[in-house]
């Protein structure tokens with residue numbers, strides 16, 4: 356299993372605010388890696404930097420041995436990295452189907468797109484029933500499914516998920532996490548950002564803990580879930 | 593002529609004038625929808641379009657339709673160049689800087705054109721037979737039919753592009769949420785450029801049609817229709833395509849009625865009175881929801 360994503364000592368700023376302070380992390384092909392941390396730790400900033408929406412001031416990011424930091428965001432999608440952004444950010448004024456079509460924007464092969472559409476509908480049967488519905492009228496859980504389906508439509512090799520559990524009922528969170536595991540088992544590598552550390556650690560292979568822009572702990576997900584430090588800070592006891 | 597007949601006659605005149613406002617307003621609203629810029633140079637783009645059509649007809653002796661298409665293409669490219677070199681470098685600058693730049697571009701186009709074509713108005717050749725058709729008491733002339741037909745065709749094409757093509761979906765996506773559109777692999781800069789191109793091409797069509805309708809063009813001809821089209825876009829709900837079309841037609845009809853029944857001196861005043869009323873009572877426009885819905 357080779358290294359798929361490598362973040363090498365990046366520093367990211369919002370103007371004068373130093374949001375990411377020298378983070379390094381790696382994701383191997385086939386893994387689920389989770390990045391956990393409290394509000395404002397810099398989780399979203401990290402994902403946004405991987406996707407090219409933000410540029411690191413120093414340090415570099417490579418994906419499949421190609422340096423992607425510095426590339427425009429749309430080129431990074433073409434490299435095979437897709438993101439489900441925080442808050443879902445679906446195109447609310449378009450139909451479910453149009454949202455999924457936009458997910459496949461970079462692709463030309465109609466047959467392959469059809470196959471992926473079938474795959475998305477298999478993961479999320481509710482989207483199939485609501486193809487023609489305006490996306491803004493979906494429930495929160497359905498919107499999360501749409502955002503994930505949309506990201507899968509680009510057929511990514513690495514899927515970045517930013518707080519997929521946000522605002523969802525516990526039962527729905529279970530459902531979403533089971534699907535994340537299915538997606539991974541079908542061959543997509545996953546980097547999962549979560550505040551819900553319990554759930555994230557339960558499906559991840561490895562984890563990194565982020566605190567105010569720095570990685571403070573990392574290791575095997577099961578071991579971290581058992582460790583005193585993580586339990587106190589993130590697992591409520 | 594009875595008052596009702598006169599009313600209907602002004603309605604016909606208003607629809608042709610309004611079609612022109614609508615074509616210009618569409619470009620305003622598309623650009624606003626995608627980068628939140630009131631492109632004050634848009635009226636001057638329309639003026640350049642009129643001149644390109646004029647030269648195709650007078651110097652190259654082209655028929656009107658090829659001249660119209662050539663003008664749309666070249667003016668579309670001009671719009672893309674303006675975006676690329678004047679607005680794109682300011683993408684993350686404060687909005688007021690971009691607005692001032694737009695006014696600068698407007699002057700630049702006006703006075704560059706004056707240098708090359710002189711400030712003298714030119715007589716646009718009459719490209720259509722001066723036929724008028726009488727339907728009972730109403731008169732519709734060839735020019736009006738042409739303006740209306742071309743406007744309808746262009747709006748149908750635009751609707752098709754925006755609703756059903758890949759680039760149209762990308763335009764809606766960028767306009768709704770630029771960042772997320774980029775996460776779909778959409779090159780937002782390219783889509784913004786295409787939007788300027790299409791908006792400018794529509795303005796060029798309006799310019800050529802106005803030349804045909806009023807027979808006269810000059811380098812400052814874009815100022816008033818530019819402002820009027822802006823009013824039309826706000827009236828319909830800025831950023832909303834059907835709103836711009838409806839706003840343009842409504843404005844044209846109101847102006848025609850005001851000049852027919854009151855006095856043509858109040859025509860322009862009517863347009864700006866409408867702007868003030870809309871801003872006071874429904875700033876989101878006739879078709880606007882009170883959220884920030886776009887395109």
Ligand SMILES: Nc1ncnc2c1ncn2[C@@H]1O[C@H](COP(=O)(O)OP(=O)(O)OP(=O)(O)O)[C@@H](O)[C@H]1O
Nearest residue numbers: 369372374392393394395396397398399400401550
């Ligand atoms: N656009 C911005 N401008 C300035 N500062 C920002 C901006 N976005 C985020 N920050 C700051 O950067 C830091 C990291 O924010 P980030 O959104 O990455 O946190 P997060 O870990 O995703 O938090 P959450 O769990 O609440 O989503 C925070 O201190 C935040 O205030």
Ligand SMILES: [Mg+2]
Nearest residue numbers: 398399400441
């Ligand atoms: Mg976040």
